[in-house]
Amino acid sequence: MADYWIVKLNGQGIVEWDTRLGGSLVDVPWDVELTTDGGYIVAGYSASTDGDVTGNHGGYDYWVVKIDAAGDLVWEKSLGGTDNDRAISISQTTDGGFILTGYSNSSDGDISENQGSYDGWTVKLDNDGNLQWEMSLGGSKSDNFRSIAQTSDGGYVMTGWINSNDSGVVVLYGDSDFWVVKFGAETLGLATNENNDDISVHPNPVSETLYISTKQQVEEVKLYDMLGKQIFNSNYRSQIDVSRFQSGVYVLKLITDQGQFTKRILINQ
Known part of the structure; x- marks a missing residue:
């Protein structure tokens, strides 16, 4: 061979x-x-x-x-x-x-x-x-x-x-x-830890409202586009209105009391 x-x-x-x-x-x-x-x-x-x-x-x-x-x-x-x-x-x-x-x-x-x-x-x-x-x-x-x-x-x-x-x-x-x-460098610097039973992000793909549910204490929520530009930053909220963002792939980052969690989000408008 x-x-x-x-x-x-x-x-x-x-x-x-x-x-x-x-x-x-x-x-x-x-x-x-x-x-x-x-x-x-x-x-x-x-x-x-x-x-x-x-x-x-x-x-x-x-x-x-x-x-x-x-x-x-x-x-x-x-x-x-x-x-x-x-x-x-x-x-x-x-x-x-x-x-x-x-x-x-x-x-x-x-x-x-x-x-x-x-x-x-x-x-x-x-x-x-x-x-x-x-x-x-x-x-x-x-x-x-x-x-x-x-x-x-x-x-x-x-x-x-x-x-x-x-x-x-x-x-x-x-x-x-x-x-x-x-x-972008910032996007790719995010750890790939998408599988976390304590955190649920849905629906994905999403067009209007993204829901986040977790038992962890979330300190900050960030959303990045694929160029690494931060387009959203907030203290923890269970809902994010994504209707104003263009269709594409984004990276959601949650900073919690137990570390950081990231997940790719597909926005379809």
């Missing part, structure tokens, strides 16, 4: 070293980048559960491999759920970590939610490969990201294509469109 095969050439095209990494099933590398320590970061996807691959959730997972300047394995990380998740692009970030993106049709494991079929799935790792946050965007059809880069404001920009017309993110011009998404 296929492995990651990484080859280092010198300026004259002569092989300096090569390394093969993977397991007994299919492992497909898709992107590689030189890192600040002189090594390399490689992203792709893997169906293996043995060999160099650990932590597979099922189907294809994002598989991220960090190697040193000589091609030796430093660490590896599987990310995903029980369906198929394919990493396409990776880049080192200014904090020494890594940002990667691709597409996923999983709705469990490391993925907090799926809108249907494939979504664009973006993941932030620290320098040691630990998951810091993740975010899915898309609609009921197949949507994906193909590249990602950090921007000068600390946010990120992704490009790909979208087939969904019900994503709340974009209105299609045709059957399948180019898709460019900009995330």
Whole structure:
């Protein structure tokens, strides 16, 4: 079966070293980048559960491999759920970590939610490969990201294509469109802790009134758009009128006596 095969050439095209990494099933590398320590970061996807691959959730997972300047394995990380998740692009970030993106049709494991079929799935790792946050965007059809880069404001920009017309993110011009998404640094700095039995946010999608119910003591409620701009800030209230906001994806942040809770909200007008 296929492995990651990484080859280092010198300026004259002569092989300096090569390394093969993977397991007994299919492992497909898709992107590689030189890192600040002189090594390399490689992203792709893997169906293996043995060999160099650990932590597979099922189907294809994002598989991220960090190697040193000589091609030796430093660490590896599987990310995903029980369906198929394919990493396409990776880049080192200014904090020494890594940002990667691709597409996923999983709705469990490391993925907090799926809108249907494939979504664009973006993941932030620290320098040691630990998951810091993740975010899915898309609609009921197949949507994906193909590249990602950090921007000068600390946010990120992704490009790909979208087939969904019900994503709340974009209105299609045709059957399948180019898709460019900009995330603000503030939005993506929010922790992904959407699953909390003590907090209920409904309905979602919402068009008029968003209801919040919790037994925790809420100190502050904030709402951000996808550029990271704060558009609402208040002391705790159980209802928020969202009818004045444009259709799209937003991030709701609750600050409670037990920590912070965030959830993506889809506003449909």
